[in-house]
Amino acid sequence: MDVSLFQFDLPEELIAQHPAPERSGSRLMVVDRAEEMIAHRRFTDLPEYLRPGDVLVLNDTRVRPSRLIGRKEETGARIEILLLNPLGKDRWETLVKPAKRIKKGTVVDFGEGKLKAVAEEESEVAGGRIFRLEYDVDDLESLLNELGEMPLPPYIREKLEEPERYQTVYSRRLGSAAAPTAGLHFTPELLKQVEQEGVEVASLTLHVGLGTFRPVTAERVEEHRMHAEYYELGGESAQKIRRAKREGRRVIAVGTTSVRTLETVHRRFGEIRPCNGWTDIFIYPGYTYRAVDAILTNFHLPQSTLLMMVSAFATRELILRAYRKAVEERYRFFSFGDAMLIL
Structure with missing residues (x-):
């Protein structure tokens, strides 16, 4: 399958540069797969599309x-490092700009010596390096809070005034290099309303890593390889989801990260069970969904793996029609943009 089949024209001004004034103030496009119908709503209308017994994941x-701006110790050149995955013993998989300036043994200084990164080797991806971090404090996370910045995607060029707006209100397990952005629309009040109407809420963890930043460079979809990301699904949530599947109730995944985790677990066991591990699942048209019955997501980049994933859930033709309509109706795209519910 040719990657160009997932191309669409997107005016640059529709790429949202900042969050909506209110978390739930975004728009919501509803795509009905069975009827091939598209409706334009507000995110606060979401409860109208949920049923008692649904499980929202x-x-x-x-x-x-994890975005660190420092200086090359030897020359003073500006270096940007994005911490992706901890490898143990203060070694990290990273992305670096400019990577060509980083050789084995290169030392990058952050915060006038508070933190140093020593390059050990190249990683398997373009622009990737393995660094060993050196610091004198006991808690690296507090040091990153002091020296680091939120790792916003490269298409967001405006400064984020409130870093907490790049966190979901239910975030609790530190470890991602990017936000699961479909969840940014929820407020505690909306989640409470959903639960009061009989919808069960379950949680899982997938720490978003390099896959979010890695474009599809292959010409054929089948040739692309996903980067592995760590996930965990606990016993209580697994039980809720497994029971819903057995009883014919809907499992609604909030975000493509939840989709990848649930489909990975189901493929691994033939049902939903508590577990943890690494997933490099790549979902594109031709894939048969087994765990997920509806998806809440944002609008994605042209020719991206995420666009391919939602195209596999509906059809490529229906999703691209919805995207063309979103452009026509001036929806806001990507991380801080509007939402799409696919039923």
Whole structure:
């Protein structure tokens, strides 16, 4: 399948540069797969599309302020490092700009010596390096809170005034290099309303890593390889989801990260069970969904793996029609943009 089949024209001004004034103030496009119908609503209308007995699955990961701006110790050149995955013993998989300046043994200084990163080797991806961190404090996370910035996607060029707006209100498990952005629309009040109407809420964790930043460079969809990301699904949530599937109730995944986790677990066991591990699942048209019955997501980049995933859930033709309509109706796109519910 040719990657160009997932291309669409997107005016740059529709890329949201900042969050909506209110978390739930975004728009909501509702796509009905069975009827092939598209409706335009507000995110606060979401409860109208949920039923008692549905299970809403949230990714509770929390974004680490992992974007570090420092200086190459030898020359003073500006270096940007994005911490992705901890490898143990203060070694980290990272992305670096500019990577060509980083050789084995290169030392990058942050915060006038408070933190140093020593390059050990290249990683398997373009722009990737393995660094060993050196610091004198006991708590690296507090140091990152002091020196680091939120790792906003490269298409967001405006400064984020409130870093907490790049966290979901239910985030609790630190470890992501990017937010599970479909969840940014929820407020505590909306979640409470949903539960009061008989919807069960379950949580899982998938720490978003390199896959979010890695474009599809292959010409054929089948040739792309996803980067592995760590996930956990606890016993209580697994029981809720498994029971719903057995009873024919809907499982609604909030975000593509929740989709990937649930489908990975079901493929692993043939049902939903508590577990943890690493997933590099790549979902594109031709895939048969087994765990997820509806998806709440944002609008994605052209030719991205996320667009391919939602195209597999509906059809490529229906999703691209919805995207063309979103452009026509001036929806806001990407991380801080509007939402789409696919039923």
